[in-house]
Amino acid sequence: MNKYAISKDNHLKRIEKVRNFxxxxxxxxxxxxxxxxxxxxxxxxxxxxxxxxxxxxxxxxEPWFYVPRLEQEHLIxxxxxxxxxxxxxxxDKKHPANIFIDRLDERKITGAKIGMESPxxxxxxxxxxxxxxxxxxxxxKTELYPTLIREMRKIKDEEELRLIKISAKYGDLAHRLLQxxxxxxxxxxxxxxxxxxxxxxxxxxxxxxxxxxxxxPAGAGYRGQIGKWSAIPHSVIQKTVFxxxxxxxxxxxxxxxxxxxxxxxxxxxxxxxxxxxxxxxAMKKSQDAALDAFKPHVPCSEVDNxxxxxxxxxxxxxxxxxxxxxxxxxEGHEAPFLDIGVDEIMKPGMVFTCEPGIYEYxxxxxxxxxxxxxxxxxxxxxxxxxxxxxxLII
Numbered sequence: 001m002n003k004y005a006i007s008k009d010n011h012l013k014r015i016e017k018v019r020n021f022x023x024x025x026x027x028x029x030x031x032x033x034x035x036x037x038x039x040x041x042x043x044x045x046x047x048x049x050x051x052x053x054x055x056x057x058x059x060x061x062e063p064w065f066y067v068p069r070l071e072q073e074h075l076i077x078x079x080x081x082x083x084x085x086x087x088x089x090x091x092d093k094k095h096p097a098n099i100f101i102d103r104l105d106e107r108k109i110t111g112a113k114i115g116m117e118s119p120x121x122x123x124x125x126x127x128x129x130x131x132x133x134x135x136x137x138x139x140x141k142t143e144l145y146p147t148l149i150r151e152m153r154k155i156k157d158e159e160e161l162r163l164i165k166i167s168a169k170y171g172d173l174a175h176r177l178l179q180x181x182x183x184x185x186x187x188x189x190x191x192x193x194x195x196x197x198x199x200x201x202x203x204x205x206x207x208x209x210x211x212x213x214x215x216x217p218a219g220a221g222y223r224g225q226i227g228k229w230s231a232i233p234h235s236v237i238q239k240t241v242f243x244x245x246x247x248x249x250x251x252x253x254x255x256x257x258x259x260x261x262x263x264x265x266x267x268x269x270x271x272x273x274x275x276x277x278x279x280x281x282a283m284k285k286s287q288d289a290a291l292d293a294f295k296p297h298v299p300c301s302e303v304d305n306x307x308x309x310x311x312x313x314x315x316x317x318x319x320x321x322x323x324x325x326x327x328x329x330x331e332g333h334e335a336p337f338l339d340i341g342v343d344e345i346m347k348p349g350m351v352f353t354c355e356p357g358i359y360e361y362x363x364x365x366x367x368x369x370x371x372x373x374x375x376x377x378x379x380x381x382x383x384x385x386x387x388x389x390x391x392l393i394i
Contacts, residue, residue, distance in 0.1 A: 028112025052121035155349035168261035170254035174199035174220035192221035220252035230365035247364035264369035282314035294379035307356035319358035
C-alpha cells in the first residue's frame with residue numbers, strides 16, 4: 001500500500017460529490033474518459049494507449065470500468081473495489097465503442113440521461129472510432145460536462161496539500177544539489193542527472209512505503225535556459241556547457257502520486273554585471289508584490305496586476321512575455337490562471353505558482369517561481385528556497 005497517495009475514502013467522497021451533481025442535473029449516469037479524471041476519482045493509474053478506457057458512474061449503482069483485456073488483472077490488483085467490463089482488443093472485428101454500447105444496454109444504463117466528459121473515447125495513439133454520442137442517439141439523451149472534474153480539482157483537500165508539500169520538500173533538495181553541482185565546464189545534462197539521482201534516492205529512502213511514478217521522482221534542471229537561451233521561457237534541453245557570466249533559469253519539483261509543486265530560480269555563474277543586477281532586482285520586486293497579493297476572496301487578476309505594476313514602474317514591462325502564474329496539482333499547469341483577464345476568486349485550498357518574468361532576446365531571462373497555497377486568512381509559501389541575489393551566485 002502506498003502511504004503517500006490519496007486514500008480510498010477520499011476517492012469515495014469525490015465520487016459522492018459527482019453523484020450530488022448528477023442528482024441536480026437529473027442524470028442516470030456519467031462517463032469519464034480522461035485518464036486524469038479517472039485517476040482523480042478512483043486512483044487508477046494506467047498507461048494510456050490507443051485502447052479505449054472509461055469509467056462509468058451510475059447514480060444509484062456501483063461504478064465500473066470499461067477496459068481492454070490487458071488491464072483486467074491490473075485493475076483487480078490495484079482497484080479491486082470497482083467492477084470491470086472487459087473487451088479484448090482494439091480495433092478488433094467488432095469495435096470497442098460498439099461493444100461499450102452493448103454493455104450500457106445490458107446494465108440498463110441507456111434510457112436515462114447520460115452525462116459525458118466528452119463525445120467519445122480519447123483520441124490517443126491512433127485511436128479512431130464512432131462518436132458515442134452518435135451511437136447513443138435514439139437510446140439516451142446525452143449531455144457534455146467537459147469541465148466538471150477540472151472544477152473539482154481547483155480546491156485541494158488536506159490529503160492533496162500534504163502530497164504537494166512533500167513534492168516541494170524534495171524539489172527543494174533537488175534544487176540544492178543542482179546548484180551545488182553546477183560549475184564551469186560541466187554541462188546541464190550531467191549536472192541535472194546527478195542532482196535528480198541523489199534527490200530521488202534520498203526521497204525513496206525517507207518515505208517508507210512510497211511508490212514512485214518513475215525511476216526518478218525528484219528532479220531539477222535547466223531545460224536549456226542557460227546564457228542567452230535563458231531568454232527563451234520554454235526552451236528545451238541542449239546539453240549546454242556552463243561558462244563564466246551565464247545567466248541560469250532553473251526548475252525543480254517532485255512527483256508524489258501525481259501531485260507536483262514548482263520551484264524555479266535565476267542564478268549566475270560568477271558575479272552578475274550591472275544590467276543583470278537591474279533585471280534581477282526588477283523581477284524579484286515584481287514577485288515580491290505578487291506574493292503579497294495572494295489572499296482568499298481576491299480575484300486572480302489582482303496577483304497579475306500587482307506584478308505588472310512593479311514591472312511598469314521599473315521600466316521593464318516591455319520585456320514580459322507571460323502572466324504571473326497558474327494553479328498546479330495533478331498537472332503542471334491548471335486553471336485558474338493568474339492573469340489580468342481572470343477575475344475568478346482565489347479560495348482556501350487553491351495552489352498556485354508565482355512566476356513573473358522578464359526576457360531580453362540574446363541577453364537573458366530572469367524568473368523565480370514559487371508554490372503558494374491559499375489559506376483561510378492569507379497564503380502559505382511552501383518553496384522557501386533562497387531568493388536573494390547573493391545566495392544564487394555560483
